[in-house]
Amino acid sequence: MNQQDMQQYIENCTQYHATCIATIQHCLGMGGRHASRDHIRLMADCAQICRTSADFMIRGSDLHPLTCGVCAEVCQRCADDCEQMSGADATMKRCAEICRRCAESCRQMAHAHA
Amino acid sequence: MNQQDMQQYIENCTQYHATCIATIQHCLGMGGRHASRDHIRLMADCAQICRTSADFMIRGSDLHPLTCGVCAEVCQRCADDCEQMSGADATMKRCAEICRRCAESCRQMAHAHA
Amino acid sequence: MNQQDMQQYIENCTQYHATCIATIQHCLGMGGRHASRDHIRLMADCAQICRTSADFMIRGSDLHPLTCGVCAEVCQRCADDCEQMSGADATMKRCAEICRRCAESCRQMAHAHA
Amino acid sequence: MNQQDMQQYIENCTQYHATCIATIQHCLGMGGRHASRDHIRLMADCAQICRTSADFMIRGSDLHPLTCGVCAEVCQRCADDCEQMSGADATMKRCAEICRRCAESCRQMAHAHA
Numbered sequence: 001m002n003q004q005d006m007q008q009y010i011e012n013c014t015q016y017h018a019t020c021i022a023t024i025q026h027c028l029g030m031g032g033r034h035a036s037r038d039h040i041r042l043m044a045d046c047a048q049i050c051r052t053s054a055d056f057m058i059r060g061s062d063l064h065p066l067t068c069g070v071c072a073e074v075c076q077r078c079a080d081d082c083e084q085m086s087g088a089d090a091t092m093k094r095c096a097e098i099c100r101r102c103a104e105s106c107r108q109m110a111h112a113h114a
Numbered sequence: 115m116n117q118q119d120m121q122q123y124i125e126n127c128t129q130y131h132a133t134c135i136a137t138i139q140h141c142l143g144m145g146g147r148h149a150s151r152d153h154i155r156l157m158a159d160c161a162q163i164c165r166t167s168a169d170f171m172i173r174g175s176d177l178h179p180l181t182c183g184v185c186a187e188v189c190q191r192c193a194d195d196c197e198q199m200s201g202a203d204a205t206m207k208r209c210a211e212i213c214r215r216c217a218e219s220c221r222q223m224a225h226a227h228a
Numbered sequence: 229m230n231q232q233d234m235q236q237y238i239e240n241c242t243q244y245h246a247t248c249i250a251t252i253q254h255c256l257g258m259g260g261r262h263a264s265r266d267h268i269r270l271m272a273d274c275a276q277i278c279r280t281s282a283d284f285m286i287r288g289s290d291l292h293p294l295t296c297g298v299c300a301e302v303c304q305r306c307a308d309d310c311e312q313m314s315g316a317d318a319t320m321k322r323c324a325e326i327c328r329r330c331a332e333s334c335r336q337m338a339h340a341h342a
Numbered sequence: 343m344n345q346q347d348m349q350q351y352i353e354n355c356t357q358y359h360a361t362c363i364a365t366i367q368h369c370l371g372m373g374g375r376h377a378s379r380d381h382i383r384l385m386a387d388c389a390q391i392c393r394t395s396a397d398f399m400i401r402g403s404d405l406h407p408l409t410c411g412v413c414a415e416v417c418q419r420c421a422d423d424c425e426q427m428s429g430a431d432a433t434m435k436r437c438a439e440i441c442r443r444c445a446e447s448c449r450q451m452a453h454a455h456a
Binding site for chain 3 (some may be wrong): 366367370371373377378379382383386
Binding site for chain 2 (some may be wrong): 024025028029031035036037040041044
């Protein structure tokens with residue numbers, strides 16, 4: 001495993017964990033579909049699995065491909081959801097971008113060690 | 115420190131962690147003030163500090179009075195907030211009760227070892 | 229999905245999260261293989277994925293089969309590890325039993341909704 | 343509250359959360375006092391309260407001075423512990439430095455809003 005890839009992966013998950021938590025507050029302020037149960041739940045799921053998967057990697061766990069695989073799938077769904085709400089909303093657009101980058105990073109990590 | 119009190123404390127915090135997470139979903143479904151940024155944030159804060167404080171105690175950390183003290187204060191605020199939204203809403207009423215019991219338990223734990 | 233099965237699943241994961249955290253302290257006190265990097269890391273992984281998977285379920289997330297699947301695999305490994313260290317050690321024996329029950333519960337949950 | 347100070351605070355806590363988790367693995371490999379129950383527990387406490395306190399801040403919670411105050415105290419203890427084990431051990435030295443910076447950052451945040 002490449003040390004630089006791992007570091008990048010940890011940073012992507014860590015950044016998206018924080019972005020999710022901050023964006024939940026933005027979405028609650030917007031109301032409507034942004035503040036729906038399904039969307040807030042998906043972002044909360046995403047924040048937590050990003051944190052868990054990053055922590056597995058930081059510990060050097062050989063089980064990280066399992067959490068990376070789940071993280072990739074949760075992030076993909078979250079990115080799609082955020083993108084559909086983007087429109088003129090720069091916060092959602094940025095959230096979707098960071099999420100998509102994180103999903104990509106997780107997919108690579110999951111496959112490199114499957 | 116009494117082993118039975120500790121166990122009760124851990125159970126109260128653990129129960130309230132779960133209740134908060136479940137009640138956030140209820141509140142989002144209700145909309146309005148229930149789904150406001152301030153209320154959802156307070157419940158998310160409460161879920162996290164309950165988990166943290168319970169985990170300190172499970173590890174047997176002598177620093178647990180610090181987390182118990184914070185947990186008592188966050189729970190108190192959360193209980194007040196939930197109570198104001200109770201009315202005919204049984205879910206909020208139950209949430210406020212569990213929260214108040216958790217706050218009381220935290221206060222005792224914080225003072226017993228201050 | 230059966231409400232009672234869900235509740236049992238959440239309790240099993242919650243119980244094993246706490247058992248892992250407490251048993252890590254026991255293992256550090258034992259030293260030797262119990263306190264090896266690999267074993268402590270596996271138990272820390274297990275504590276975190278149990279918590280994450282329980283929280284997904286509490287939120288009512290339809291993504292929970294993903295976390296349950298990972299949780300089943302991490303718990304299985306952890307149970308095997310603990311069992312090998314059981315011998316006359318009642319704490320490790322109890323840890324292995326709770327872990328195995330949690331793994332079984334996760335497997336059922338993962339397959340019921342795959 | 344200054345946006346730049348907040349951002350710096352979140353980064354310090356986030357960095358120390360990760361440093362703690364990685365350093366626990368280092369300490370277990372070293373054995374002896376590094377791998378003692380008390381030291382590993384303190385680092386686990388520190389990792390968790392750093393994460394919690396950072397998340398409170400990311401959510402924009404006005405309760406963050408409470409978690410910052412606890413975080414400052416836990417970090418201070420952890421930094422002292424790590425420093426005593428530093429000697430020729432560069433990893434522990436770096437851990438102590440990052441921890442001390444985080445403690446300082448938490449103290450400022452706690453007092454700025456007390």
